[in-house]
Every structure is written in C-alpha cells, then in structure tokens.
Amino acid sequence: MTKTIESLFIFLGTLSDLLPLLLILFYFKTCGKVIVLKAVAISCVIFFLLNSSHYYLSAKSRDFIYPFFTVCEFIFFAFFLRFHIKNKTVQKLILASTALFVLFAISEVFIIKLSGLDSVLIGVESIVIIIFSFYYLYEQMNDVSDQFIYNKFHFWITVGIMIYLGGSFFIYIFANQVDKNILQQWWIITVILYIVKNIFFVIAISMFIRQRKDPPRSAYHYSPYLN
Amino acid sequence: MHNLLLQVKTFSGVSSAMFLGTLGMLVLVIGLVIFIIVHQRRVMRYQFQLQQMEQEQQRLLIKASVRLQEEERQRIAADLHDDAGPLLATARLYLNENLVNMDKASQLQSIFQARQILDDTIQLVRNISHSLMPPTLKNFGLESAINDLMQKISGSGAINASSRFHEYRDRIKSEKELIVFRIVQELINNILKHSNASFIHITQNMSGNKFILRLHHDGKGIEQSDFERLNKSNIGLGLKNISSRLRVAHGRILFEKDASQSYYKVTVEIPKDEELEPSYMVNH
Numbered sequence: 001m002t003k004t005i006e007s008l009f010i011f012l013g014t015l016s017d018l019l020p021l022l023l024i025l026f027y028f029k030t031c032g033k034v035i036v037l038k039a040v041a042i043s044c045v046i047f048f049l050l051n052s053s054h055y056y057l058s059a060k061s062r063d064f065i066y067p068f069f070t071v072c073e074f075i076f077f078a079f080f081l082r083f084h085i086k087n088k089t090v091q092k093l094i095l096a097s098t099a100l101f102v103l104f105a106i107s108e109v110f111i112i113k114l115s116g117l118d119s120v121l122i123g124v125e126s127i128v129i130i131i132f133s134f135y136y137l138y139e140q141m142n143d144v145s146d147q148f149i150y151n152k153f154h155f156w157i158t159v160g161i162m163i164y165l166g167g168s169f170f171i172y173i174f175a176n177q178v179d180k181n182i183l184q185q186w187w188i189i190t191v192i193l194y195i196v197k198n199i200f201f202v203i204a205i206s207m208f209i210r211q212r213k214d215p216p217r218s219a220y221h222y223s224p225y226l227n
Numbered sequence: 228m229h230n231l232l233l234q235v236k237t238f239s240g241v242s243s244a245m246f247l248g249t250l251g252m253l254v255l256v257i258g259l260v261i262f263i264i265v266h267q268r269r270v271m272r273y274q275f276q277l278q279q280m281e282q283e284q285q286r287l288l289i290k291a292s293v294r295l296q297e298e299e300r301q302r303i304a305a306d307l308h309d310d311a312g313p314l315l316a317t318a319r320l321y322l323n324e325n326l327v328n329m330d331k332a333s334q335l336q337s338i339f340q341a342r343q344i345l346d347d348t349i350q351l352v353r354n355i356s357h358s359l360m361p362p363t364l365k366n367f368g369l370e371s372a373i374n375d376l377m378q379k380i381s382g383s384g385a386i387n388a389s390s391r392f393h394e395y396r397d398r399i400k401s402e403k404e405l406i407v408f409r410i411v412q413e414l415i416n417n418i419l420k421h422s423n424a425s426f427i428h429i430t431q432n433m434s435g436n437k438f439i440l441r442l443h444h445d446g447k448g449i450e451q452s453d454f455e456r457l458n459k460s461n462i463g464l465g466l467k468n469i470s471s472r473l474r475v476a477h478g479r480i481l482f483e484k485d486a487s488q489s490y491y492k493v494t495v496e497i498p499k500d501e502e503l504e505p506s507y508m509v510n511h
Contacts, residue, residue, distance in 0.1 A: 159260055163257070178242075
C-alpha cells in the first residue's frame with residue numbers, strides 16, 4: 001500500500017515537470033520571447049527525461065543520473081537567479097560558483113567515483129542556491145520603484161526553488177546516513193516539494209501570461225497634480 | 228535485542244532531526260517570504276504617503292503663487308481704477324468743450340491744472356510700473372537694486388538697513404536676479420511687519436558655483452522648523468511664495484539663529500549656472 005502511494009507520488013512528480021512545459025508551449029507566442037521562460041521549458045524537458053529514467057533505464061546505467069540531475073538543477077537555478085539579480089558582483093559570483101560547482105561535481109563522480117545520491121553535492125547546491133535566492137529577495141525587497149514583489153513572475157519561481165531546496169535539504173543531507181527503508185519513507189516529502197515547486201512555476205508562468213495581456217498598474221498609482 | 232533497540236533509537240533520532248530540519252526550513256522560507264512581502268508593502272505605502280505629502284505641498288505652493296498673482300493684479304487694477312482713473316477724469320474736465328469759450332486767463336489756468344494732473348498721472352503709472360519691475364534692477368543689476376532698497380528703508384529713520392556685495396563681478400542671469408530680489412523684498416517685508424528689528428544687514432558671497440545671500444536682523448525671527456511648518460500650513464503666503472521661487476531657481480533657504488544667539492540669519496543659496504524650471508520661463 002505504502003509502496004503504491006510512493007510510486008504514485010513519484011509518477012506525479014515526474015508528470016509535474018510537464019505542467020510548466022505545456023503551459024509555455026501553449027502560450028509560446030507570449031512566453032517564447034522571454035529567455036528565462038525558454039530556459040524553464042528546456043529545464044522541464046531535461047528534468048522530465050531524467051526523472052522518468054527509471055522507467056526506461058537499468059539501475060546500473062542510472063548511477064550518473066543523480067549527480068547529473070543535481071548539476072542541471074544547479075545550472076538552471078543559478079542561470080535564473082543570475083538573470084534577475086541586478087548586482088554585477090553577485091552576477092559574477094553566481095557564474096564563478098556555477099563553474100566551481102560543475103568542477104566539484106565532476107571530481108565527485110570521476111575522481112572520487114561517487115555514484116547514486118550524493119548528500120554533499122546536493123547539500124552544497126542547496127546552500128549556494130538558497131543564499132543567492134535570499135540575496136535576490138533582499139534586492140527585490142529594497143526595490144520599491146514600480147510594483148509589489150508578488151506581482152513579479154520571477155518572485156514565484158524563486159519561492160518555488162526555495163521551498164523545494166529548503167524543504168528537502170535535511171532529507172538530502174541525511175540521505176547517505178539513514179537506512180534505505182527510512183529514506184524511502186521520507187523521499188515522498190521531497191517528491192511533494194518537487195511538485196510544489198512545479199506548481200509555483202505554473203503560477204509564475206500564468207502570472208506572466210496574464211500580465212502580458214493586462215499589464216499591472218504601479219503599486220500605488222495616482223493621478224499627478226496637473227500644474 | 229539491545230542492538231535492535233539502539234538501532235531503532237538511532238533511526239528515530241535521525242528521523243526527528245530530518246522532520247524538525249525540514250519543518251524548520253519550510254517555516255524559515257515561508258516566514259521569510261511573508262516578511263519580505265509585508266515589509267515591501269509597508270515601505271511602498273510609506274513612500275506613497277511621502278509622495279502625497281510632497282504633492283500636497285506643491286499644490287499649496289502653486290495655490291499661493293496663483294493667489295499672490297491675483298492679489299498683485301487686483302492691486303494694479305485698484306491703483307489704476309482708484310488713482311489713475313479719477314486723475315484722468317479730472318484732467319478731462321479741465322479740458323472740456325467750454326474751454327474755447329473761456330477767457331484767455333481761465334484757459335491758461337485750466338490747461339496748467341490739466342497738465343499738473345497729467346504729470347501726477349504719469350508719476351503714478353511710473354510708480355506702478357516700478358513696483359512691477361524695479362528699473363534699478365533692470366538697468367544696473369541686483370547689487371544696485373538691493374542697495375537702493377536698503378537706502379530707502381534706512382531713509383525712513385526707523386531702521387538701520389545696509390547691504391554689502393563681496394563677490395558680484397559676474398552678474399547672475401537677470402531672471403535669477405529678479406527671483407533673488409523678490410525673495411529679499413518678501414523677507415524685508417516680513418521683518419518690517421513682524422520682527423520689530425532695529426537693523427537689517429545683507430551680505431553677498433559666492434561659494435563655488437553658488438550665489439549666497441545672507442540677511443541678518445536683530446528682531447523676532449523664525450527658524451527652519453518654523454519655516455517648514457508654515458510652509459506646510461495654509462497660512463504664510465509670503466513664505467510659500469519664497470519657496471516656489473526658490474524651487475524654480477533650484478535654490479535653498481535656511482532660517483537660523485546666529486551663533487551668538489542674538490541675531491536671526493537667513494541664507495539664500497542659488498546655483499549660478501543652472502537653468503530655471505521651464506514652467507517659470509513660460510509663465511514669466
């Protein structure tokens with residue numbers, strides 16, 4: 001029974017990657033012009049293929065899937081944050097950390113010969129991305145120029161990333177230390193958070209589409225005094 | 228058995244750590260997001276209030292400026308209607324059709340009277356014109372106009388007024404001179420009306436690109452906080468007028484007490500080379 005529910009959630013988690021992708025494809029005329037949304041669509045395809053790999057790949061050939069998934073995730077999240085953070089130094093820092101992370105992942109896989117779920121790699125990814133997400137929120141918090149933070153589509157994508165990485169952080173950290181049976185019980189939480197992340201992506205994309213049709217007015221709009 | 232218990236204990240410890248950690252992280256992230264949303268809303272609302280206050284002040288300034296303009300027009304209309312009108316009517320009476328039927332002596336008498344009245348009218352019109360645009364200012368510049376004004380005030384004997392320009396070899400633009408002159412007129416008018424001062428002294432300096440004019444007096448004055456308060460209230464039309472003129476010239480004014488605490492000091496600062504607000508160029 002438990003196994004069936006777990007399998008169902010894993011299946012739903014895999015399918016949830018298609019939600020943002022389908023929405024972008026359906027409104028491609030609107031979304032196709034924005035590079036970040038194109039990146040979201042590409043990442044959704046990659047994540048869907050990787051997540052569904054256990055349906056078509058053998059256990060042995062899936063050894064590299066986890067580190068590869070982590071690296072792809074890091075590159076996508078870092079690219080997204082780099083695109084929306086205005087501070088040039090932090091932008092450079094994101095690029096540098098991405099390069100370092102990729103090198104670190106390569107060394108973990110090819111030199112240390114780690115395969116399967118790697119707590120250290122995922123832990124580093126979560127910490128780095130959460131720090132940059134905090135910085136993004138801090139920057140947005142101080143930006144009171146035009147509209148409320150929750151009217152921006154990238155805010156909801158960042159919230160999705162933060163909830164997913166923050167919520168599953170401890171499970172990934174303990175992944176290599178706990179019994180496989182216990183990990184499977186907890187794994188369902190990471191899948192739920194992954195679905196939540198994709199739901200946030202869908203909210204962000206639909207908000208973007210709606211705003212393209214009906215642009216939001218300034219937060220506190222007023223008629224200027226005519227002098 | 229002991230090993231199994233230990234294992235269960237360890238697992239439950241890790242599980243609770245995972246549970247608490249996951250819950251903690253989720254609470255932290257959601258809490259942070261809520262805090263950021265609330266904080267940003269608060270900051271934006273505060274900024275909006277500030278903007279509204281600024282708009283309200285601008286509205287008051289414009290209202291004061293329009294009211295002052297209307298008062299000036301009414302004064303000119305009253306001067307023309309009450310003084311120039313009757314004088315010209317009287318002159319017309321002296322020069323009526325019966326003049327040709329009068330004897331030579333009466334004719335001369337009437338013409339002389341009419342001429343006297345016309346001279347008075349010319350003088351009156353000249354006074355009105357001078358009050359609108361002082362000729363000294365137009366022909367000889369701000370330094371001469373202020374010196375002239377101070378001499379006239381001193382001439383009354385009630386108050387000792389003087390001025391000294393230290394660095395005014397290069398005159399500022401004539402529009403700015405007029406703005407400074409009107410501000411000085413307004414300040415002196417206030418001092419004469421409200422301060423009960425026994426002396427007024429004006430000094431001029433340059434500080435970099437800034438034209439600086441300082442006015443000292445020993446009467447009852449106001450400080451910057453009073454100026455800002457009056458500027459925001461519905462009273463203090465003259466002060467609002469000063470503010471609106473300074474805004475046009477991108478200038479500043481500072482009301483303060485002298486270091487000795489015995490004099491009041493007003494400092495007017497105007498950038499020398501900056502252009503005036505376009506609206507001022509259109510309206511004037």
